[in-house]
Amino acid sequence: MIQRQDTHLDSLAERLRDPRVRSIIEPMMAGRNLGNVPPDDIQYVLDLGLCRLDERDGLMIANPIYRDVLPKALTRG
Secondary structure (H helix, E strand, O other), X not given: OXXXXXXXXXXXXXXXXXXXXXXXXXXXXXXXXXXXXXXXXXXHHHHHOOEEEEOOOEEXXXXXXXXXXXXXXXXXX
16 A cells, blocks of 8 residues: 555645644654644544544554654655
């Protein structure tokens, strides 16, 4: 899927241009605190399936493929 650069991944890159998404994903990928993020923005990334809530670890990237693809998409701008 990653090597083929499926349409889904193109859509994912488009989502990262949204300031609400970027303000959450970027600090997470850099290992920083999110700071004061509006709850609606957190719900938005959850609804998109980019993140999930873990009882022990809190908000995290939803799956291993996204953990691999998101940093690359962020650095491409």
